[in-house]
Amino acid sequence: MKKSLLLLFISLCWLTFAQAQQNYLVIDDFEDGNTQNTLGGYWYTFNDNQGGGKSHLAQQMWPQECLVTTGGHESKGMLVGNIELDKGTYQWSPYYAFATKIEKTTTINPANFVGLTYWHKGAGHKLRIETEEVIDYDFYQIPIPTSASWKLITIDFSMLTQGGWGKKVNLNLDNSINLVWNVDESSGSFQIDDIRFIKELNYFKQNDLVILPAKIPDPVMVKGNVTSTLNTLSKKYLTKGMNLTNWGESNKILSSNTNEWKYNAATIKLQADQGMLGIRFPIDLDLYIKDRLNVLNGTNKKIEMEPILYTVLDSMNSWTKKYSLSLTIDYHAYDGTFSRMASKNLQFKEATSALWGEVAKHFKNEQRQDLFYELTNEPCLGLPEGEYIDQADWTSLAQMMIDSIRKVDKTRPIIFGDTKWYSLDELVKNKPFTDKYIIYSFHMYDPFIFTHQGASWTNMGSVKNIPFPYSPERWSTEFRDFGVLDGTPSWVKDQLKQYYQEGNKQYIKNRLAKVKNWAFDHNVPLICNEWGALPNTSKIEDLNAYFKTMGEIFVEMDISWQVWFGIMDHDNKLLPGMAEALDLKKK
Secondary structure (H helix, E strand, C coil): CHHHHHHHHHHHHHHHHHHHCCCEEEEECCCCCCCECCCCCEEEEEECHHHCCCCEECCCCCCCCCEECCCCCCCCCEEEEEEECCCCCCCCCCCEEEEEEECCCCCCCHHHCCEEEEEEEECCEEEEEECCCCCCCCCEEEEECCEEEEEEEEEEHHHCEECCCCCCCCCCCCCCEEEEEEECCCCEEEEEEEEEEECCCCCCCCCCCCCCCCCCCCCCCCCCCCCCHHHHHHHHHCCCEEECCCCCCCCCCCCCCHHHCCCCHHHHHHHHHCCCCEEEEEECHHHHECCHHHHHCCCCCCCCECHHHHHHHHHHHHHHHHCCCEEEEEECCCCCCCCHHHHCCHHHHHHHHHHHHHHHHHCCCCCCCCEEEECCCCCCCCCCCCCCCCHHHHHHHHHHHHHHHHCCCCCCCEEEECHHHHCHHHHCCCCCCCCCCEEEEEEECCCHHHHCCCCHHHCCCCCCCCCCCCCHHHCCCCHHHHCCCCCCCHHHHHHHHHHHHHCCHHHHHHHHHHHHHHHHHHCCCEEEEEEECCCCCCCHHHHHHHHHHHHHHHHHCCCEEEECECCECCCCCECCCHHHHCCCCCC
């Protein structure tokens, strides 16, 4: 028995060695139908069920009916699953994943290969590589589109990127790794076959882009600056601000122990030391309503907030006062509660308006000038693609919120942004409120192809190396040089084609002139309280150039600003060059 096992082990090692001398190494061809891959690692599955999701295999059992010895691509087996995605109460996109482990050994090392190939048919997914260096689930990945027929997928490891929500680390393949096929695009049949590591990749030039000289647009005239006491207040307290992202808006804060919070007094002090002058604190306020669902649907007319909300808000208020930073309480309805249906429902509107009344009551004796209330961030946020809040419905609710606050506090500065993600194009269609203490906000991420390169949530996870400003010397005739893949949406390719005329300072200034002139006509102050450029796949010199350009524009156009992402690392420390780019002091 021991001799047989030894011979089997020697045979496996010899097979692995022989294949490694070729251009490929088989990971699994599924012809044996068992739960081990060819290199000795096991197959397993996981899904969204622990987080409240209900995604599952339809009328199948793992692994008996998924690892089969029939079908496949010109073979005698495959991995197949009929997947039903069901979000349930899961906060993020639903998913069902298949995975297998590759152990690094003396004969097997993923670092010896430049990529992998496999045959795929069925549901779209993300192929990702999990390594031990990534500890916050922001693994390297690449999207693969749905395919109605068998298609050979070739993965170039250099095209993989992190999602962007976690700490940036280098992809180290000199590791034991997990290969994961994460199905999160749509329900349906998912099939893969014949997975191989490969040593060489050959590409042929496509000449699918054109190198053009930069086209700078003619300037749009700016009428002048707003002259009002509120504009002076806004410029004093809301310029050079930052958002405390990915915490209060995406989760309900449960602990009153500030040592367990993502952001605390040390965070606020750090930002003061780095030269920031204001904090925008996104928080989903309605999560803290007692008997929340009944209050929001109008069954329970009494609104009462959970005490933990005021623990959080009071802490932020105290810390920002201590370190001389302004504070904006931003009602960031992240979970899709403010839906199109809710926007037309009087009971919902009364409840969320009353919510702001409760917050205003809590702070009614607060004398600081630099505390601001932001009514509701980006109406439409968290809604299914294509679902919008009509401007009239949002304006109506905003007026109800303003009225609720004004019953308690007559002069507290309020921030209002319009529909379609605080679109400046929507804002200029609207008329200002009669209230004299409102600052008008918009969000700005132009040119989008630059600011969101590397953003997996926009289907641009693989996009990279976009320069700023546009430069013919740094452009290419190949989409591939900018991380564009077969599954990259056509609108991304269109933006790359247009970038020669949009990747410059004057184009951005012309976009802002539209809202600037609207503000001048109505003599109301402006703030851009979300903007930035994702540092995932951008070069630091391009990031510095972009932020320097934006900082100059905001000064020239007399617009306050608070940045959302791109100027700091995972520890909230300024990236190299950002202090100089945005004229921030460093103690």
